[in-house]
Amino acid sequence: xxxxxxxxxxxxxxxxxxxxxxxxxxxxxxxxxxxxxxxxxxxxxxxxxxxxxxxxxxxxxxxxxxxxxxxxxxxxxxxxxxxxxxxxxxxxxxxxxxxxxxxxxxxxxxxxxxxxxxxxxxxxxxxxxxxxxxxxxxxxxxxxxxxxxxxxxxxxxxxxxxxxxxxxxxxxxxxxxxxxxxxxxxxxxxxxxxxxxxxxxxxxxxxxxxxxxxxxxxxxxxxxxxxxxxxxxxxxxxxxxxxxxxxxxxxxxxxxxxxxxxxxxxxxxxxxxxxxxxxxxxxxxxxxxxxxxxxxxxxxxxxxxxxxxxxxxxxxxxxxxxxxxxxxxxxxxxxxxxxxxxxxxxxxxxxxxxxxxxxxxxxxxxxxxxxxxxxxxxxxxxxxxxxxxxxxxxxxxxxxxxxxxxxxxxxxxxxxxxxxxxxxxxxxxxxxxxxxxxxxxxxxxxxxxxxxxxxxxxxxxxxxxxxxxxxxxxxxxxxxxxxxxxxxxxxxxxxxxxxxxxxxxxxxxxxxxxxxxxxxx
Numbered sequence: 001x002x003x004x005x006x007x008x009x010x011x012x013x014x015x016x017x018x019x020x021x022x023x024x025x026x027x028x029x030x031x032x033x034x035x036x037x038x039x040x041x042x043x044x045x046x047x048x049x050x051x052x053x054x055x056x057x058x059x060x061x062x063x064x065x066x067x068x069x070x071x072x073x074x075x076x077x078x079x080x081x082x083x084x085x086x087x088x089x090x091x092x093x094x095x096x097x098x099x100x101x102x103x104x105x106x107x108x109x110x111x112x113x114x115x116x117x118x119x120x121x122x123x124x125x126x127x128x129x130x131x132x133x134x135x136x137x138x139x140x141x142x143x144x145x146x147x148x149x150x151x152x153x154x155x156x157x158x159x160x161x162x163x164x165x166x167x168x169x170x171x172x173x174x175x176x177x178x179x180x181x182x183x184x185x186x187x188x189x190x191x192x193x194x195x196x197x198x199x200x201x202x203x204x205x206x207x208x209x210x211x212x213x214x215x216x217x218x219x220x221x222x223x224x225x226x227x228x229x230x231x232x233x234x235x236x237x238x239x240x241x242x243x244x245x246x247x248x249x250x251x252x253x254x255x256x257x258x259x260x261x262x263x264x265x266x267x268x269x270x271x272x273x274x275x276x277x278x279x280x281x282x283x284x285x286x287x288x289x290x291x292x293x294x295x296x297x298x299x300x301x302x303x304x305x306x307x308x309x310x311x312x313x314x315x316x317x318x319x320x321x322x323x324x325x326x327x328x329x330x331x332x333x334x335x336x337x338x339x340x341x342x343x344x345x346x347x348x349x350x351x352x353x354x355x356x357x358x359x360x361x362x363x364x365x366x367x368x369x370x371x372x373x374x375x376x377x378x379x380x381x382x383x384x385x386x387x388x389x390x391x392x393x394x395x396x397x398x399x400x401x402x403x404x405x406x407x408x409x410x411x412x413x414x415x416x417x418x419x420x421x422x423x424x425x426x427x428x429x430x431x432x433x434x435x436x437x438x439x440x441x442x443x444x445x446x447x448x449x450x451x452x453x454x455x456x457x458x459x460x461x462x463x464x465x466x467x468x469x470x471x472x473x474x475x476x477x478x479x480x481x482x483x484x485x486x487x488x489x490x491x492x493x494x495x496x497x498x499x500x501x502x503x504x505x506x507x508x509x510x511x512x513x514x515x516x517x518x519x520x521x
Contacts, residue, residue, distance in 0.1 A: 043178040045122035059178035067506040085164035095219035097194035105151035111180035124176035167428035225519035253496030280423030298354035299484040304347035323488035338481035366395035371419035448485030
């Protein structure tokens, strides 16, 4: 076996030496705001952003993300990887739950198997598909004991994959890959934990506020400077902004809450805004099972008719880039756009072909564009509505709804075109591309599939040469943009205001914020 020693455990020590605080700030809590309440503390079932953010503060998996996106050791101290890159043997460090119990390999086995057992699996089960027999188990083709998840002893955890997955260690940083103490069931998940991350939950007033405090049992507790974090549930962005200006909040904006666009006229505010590119974009799922979006030429007509630059420059205004592909520059190996933004002439050609193939007239065509509630999302939808009316004469009705309702409509296929922000959990192209591997995947809300696309992804799965693998993935994205079951709009940036005294906070391109080494000057 090839052994990778994770000697980067020295990095937290360096941070710990760096962050000596001035007197008077040793007891200073960070104050944050979420715009909606946390739904669950169970990492196996949580998929809403407030819950995911909190879980990342309360739990730690085998690996974790470093300040520059690098993968660092978490509960695992080292890992052995087999020559065929299909077997991972994790060696766990001495670490404890917040109740003093040791964190063991059996805790990981218990949590992961609960996540993929058909009797208990929830929304995050698909993130385990790289592991041997997980998909077959979820389809009840094999037993839970046949999946490639096994604790050899309390300190040794073995994972067997279906195929080489160079992104697997990155997956191990995701909240769904956290351990869970066996005393916790999905039916009765305790607010008091136990937890194994840098913080523990001390109080929770639902829809009002949460308070988390430093976990003295965390294996790297000596490097955690903050005594805790208070999280207020505040739906109104302008209220959040006022609180930030009064020093009642230390962070305002993304990824916790949307940033109010109408504050951009205030130069004092805009000069303080911080930005970061993330692995995500605004795109449109289109229902390929129903006309008119069952027609490829109609889908391409809509995609080519959009003027993305106008939307990013005049509506979003935070430096977002138009997207003519689903992978951003860092993840894609394509060096030019797959199509021209706002190509009205070509859009009209595709539209004419679509009308003929659908046996419809322009007057017959109309559809509903659904999006989740929010000032920014509403402005984007209205701009798209106007552009399609002006360029193709399309009658587009805009429907706004809360995210849980929209998510339910999308997963059930009860929509025509749905506007969402889709973000990757991985620093790898496969997450975004895998969304469309099969029409049976819950994430594939367009319900589109293509045999050549599936073949390209399968070839990439089994390719250990990174250059060849990237080429298969490039071809897959090219085919996706030729068929257009999803219409990309723009790549996402995060915007936020931060208390300038608050240092050592790391925001990753995966929309994760790490307060582990945060401190106040």
